[in-house]
Amino acid sequence: xxxxxxxxxxxxxxxxxxxxxxxxxxxxxxxxxxxxxxxxxxxxxxxxxxxxxxxxxxxxxxxxxxxxxxxxxxxxxxxxxxxxxxxxxxxxxxxxxxxxxxxxxxxxxxxxxxxxxxxxxxxxxxxxxxxxxxxxxxxxxxxxxxxxxxxxxxxxxxxxxxxxxxxxxxxxxxxxxxxxxxxxxxxxxxxxxxx
Amino acid sequence: xxxxxxxxxxxxxxxxxxxxxxxxxxxxxxxxxxxxxxxxxxxxxxxxxxxxxxxxxxxxxxxxxxxxxxxxxxxxxxxxxxxxxxxxxxxxxxxxxxxxxxxxxxxxxxxxxxxxxxxxxxxxxxxxxxxxxxxxxxxxxxxxxxxxxxx
Numbered sequence: 001x002x003x004x005x006x007x008x009x010x011x012x013x014x015x016x017x018x019x020x021x022x023x024x025x026x027x028x029x030x031x032x033x034x035x036x037x038x039x040x041x042x043x044x045x046x047x048x049x050x051x052x053x054x055x056x057x058x059x060x061x062x063x064x065x066x067x068x069x070x071x072x073x074x075x076x077x078x079x080x081x082x083x084x085x086x087x088x089x090x091x092x093x094x095x096x097x098x099x100x101x102x103x104x105x106x107x108x109x110x111x112x113x114x115x116x117x118x119x120x121x122x123x124x125x126x127x128x129x130x131x132x133x134x135x136x137x138x139x140x141x142x143x144x145x146x147x148x149x150x151x152x153x154x155x156x157x158x159x160x161x162x163x164x165x166x167x168x169x170x171x172x173x174x175x176x177x178x179x180x181x182x183x184x185x186x187x188x189x190x191x192x193x194x195x
Numbered sequence: 196x197x198x199x200x201x202x203x204x205x206x207x208x209x210x211x212x213x214x215x216x217x218x219x220x221x222x223x224x225x226x227x228x229x230x231x232x233x234x235x236x237x238x239x240x241x242x243x244x245x246x247x248x249x250x251x252x253x254x255x256x257x258x259x260x261x262x263x264x265x266x267x268x269x270x271x272x273x274x275x276x277x278x279x280x281x282x283x284x285x286x287x288x289x290x291x292x293x294x295x296x297x298x299x300x301x302x303x304x305x306x307x308x309x310x311x312x313x314x315x316x317x318x319x320x321x322x323x324x325x326x327x328x329x330x331x332x333x334x335x336x337x338x339x340x341x342x343x344x345x346x
Contacts, residue, residue: 030265031266032265032266032269032270033265033266036330036332037332037335038332039332040332040333040335040336041336041339042336042340042345044340044345045339061247118343119339119343147342147343149339151335153265154265154269154294154330155263155264155265155293155294156293156294157293157294157296157297158293159293173338173342175335175338178297189338191331191334191335191338192330192331192334193330193331194330194331194332194334194335195265195269195330195332
């Protein structure tokens with residue numbers, strides 16, 4: 001898959017290459033993981049849009065805390081929070097999952113269209129699938145080419161999550177954290193443990 | 196996981212291994228009820244639902260017993276605390292087992308399920324656990340910089 005970065009912002013005399021990202025955060029471990037992934041990113045990855053499931057209360061606090069700390073080092077740090085309906089609850093039946101996921105895709109399209117991110121970074125459960133698919137669709141329609149980077153959770157050692165199984169085919173870069181998965185999914189990228 | 200620990204024979208097992216205090220984070224679950232005259236008086240029990248950060252509690256702990264959630268495991272291992280991971284048999288595809296198994300295979304944690312917790316507490320050798328090396332998010336950052344041409 002090809003990769004083109006779009007210049008977003010040029011500030012004053014110094015060219016500032018700002019990549020507008022969309023990032024996805026979910027409850028518990030997934031949020032912790034994604035914030036760790038972000039911890040070493042430079043200020044080129046700005047502004048950051050965090051997309052959360054509407055039922056997620058705890059992630060917001062973690063994100064604000066992370067961003068506050070980040071603001072101590074980087075002065076022009078910008079971030080936003082968006083909420084979308086959760087596309088699937090744990091143990092939800094297959095049939096109702098298809099319905100709620102379609103609903104989430106419809107909900108995500110205007111959001112992705114409005115934000116037009118250069119980069120989508122996600123690692124999680126159902127909610128990131130509709131957003132990534134909507135970005136993929138906008139790419140097919142030549143409206144916006146977004147680079148989709150999926151990092152499978154460190155919990156996944158031998159098998160992929162359902163989101164992972166789907167987004168393996170739609171992401172530009174699919175990162176796994178254990179060697180067994182790299183063997184099973186050869187198009188994936190293995191960098192070792194990154195969270 | 197809470198119900199495996201209290202009320203059960205776990206507090207006795209803990210006491211026999213020299214532990215004096217048991218702190219339970221119960222989340223949204225029901226608060227454990229101490230039975231009168233039960234063995235739970237073997238150790239002093241404290242209970243809370245949520246804390247914004249478990250860092251302080253982790254720092255004070257000599258042993259952590261947890262479910263296999265990534266955040267819990269990683270936070271505990273990074274603080275260098277011995278960890279027993281208890282697997283929830285009722286979770287549908289039980290993928291949590293994969294991480295616990297791998298961490299156990301690599302010698303970082305002990306793991307068990309509800310019914311074998313007491314036995315694990317009685318027979319555990321914590322000094323045999325290996326120190327857990329930190330993850331490297333900087334590798335991810337370099338990778339992303341490279342593929343986006345931001346180097």
